[in-house]
Amino acid sequence: MTDTTSTDTTEATTDRSESPAVDGALMSALVTEHFVLQSAAGATISESGSRASIYLASLSSCLVAIGFAGSSPKTLIVLACTLFPTVFVLGWFTLVRLIDTAIESIVAQRRIEKIRRYYAGLTRSAAEYFPLEDATTGTLGVRYRARSFLFTTATMIAVVNAVLGGATTAFIVASTAIATDELSVVIGVLCGLLFLGLAIAYQESRFRPVRPA
Template sequence: MTDEQPTPAAAEDRAALLSALVTEHFVLQSAASSTIGESGSRASIYLATLSSGLVAIGFSSSNPDILAGLAFTIFPTVFILGCFTVVRLIDTSIANVVALNRIELIRRYYSHLHPLAKQYFAPDDSTEAGTLGVRYRARSVLFTAASMVAVVNAVVGGAGLTVILSIGTTFPAGVGVALGVVAGVVVLGLGLAYQVRRFAPLLSASRSTPADG
């Protein structure tokens, strides 16, 4: 018994679907690439701003009045910029993972187009390999660009608070350092907690995605 041949209308619909998926695949690849480029640019802007501010503070260290003015201006500005940068880096990271997940769905469709296609488009075990060989878990948020900037920004916040307290108050140096350390740890914890909360739905969806049979 021969296989039933698709009708011309069905074949045309299948060709249209394949064309749409190829176009979507290209769009998703472009979107994923743009998120990486934006992440690098934003992180570079933040680090360049921080570096310039620290250089300015270093040059003014011999003049207490100028040092105080710069410290009260640069540290809060860089810290706020860092907070904005972390939020946007989380956005771009999520957009990148979503794009890769959608590309993986399209690749799974490609794997069923021909008996030989599966070895080229589908992982051997998608439950273990994850998306293109990367398995996203809760601890994965520790290794993102957002986490990198969050760590640096937490140090900036803690150090800035210590410097400002040392210059603008009569607190002992030890108290200022202790408050700076506590503030830095709190800022880092809040940043990581926010990132985990943003990634939680994405990680849950990734774990619930069934493997190909």
């Protein structure tokens, strides 16, 4: 980390010494880029919250509808076999987009960090106001590691959607009377674990190129 920072600072100093006009144009461009990246990072957080809320609201509405149909077995089966799979597919769409926004945020933050390294090399006192990422505490006191993706909004939706998928499978198996209730529950649990494993494996493969070493 120290060698990289020193190299970046040296290169920045060399660029600045070439032409004041070029240096001023570069500073203006960097400030604009910094603002754009910060806006993009904020937008990804906002979109993630909105998409997660839409999915959870859809699931909640689905459960309410199922509750009202509980007095009619035929209506219950029709609604469950229609609504549950629909929300389950919506959950996968939501998961994919949440992973996209998380990766976009990571890339934006890393580009901002490069700009901060340039700021830190402007003067001798600038490093005090633009500290680099600490090896112990990380960025803003949070140290992100290789498995930090397991605690993202995408993983939260993956867990909920896996439970929904397992419950839907168990309900469909039980409603067809081809298995006992106990066997239906076992099948549902196994399918839920399978869905969760697939979601985590997909998420890990998407985060692999940008995760810390």
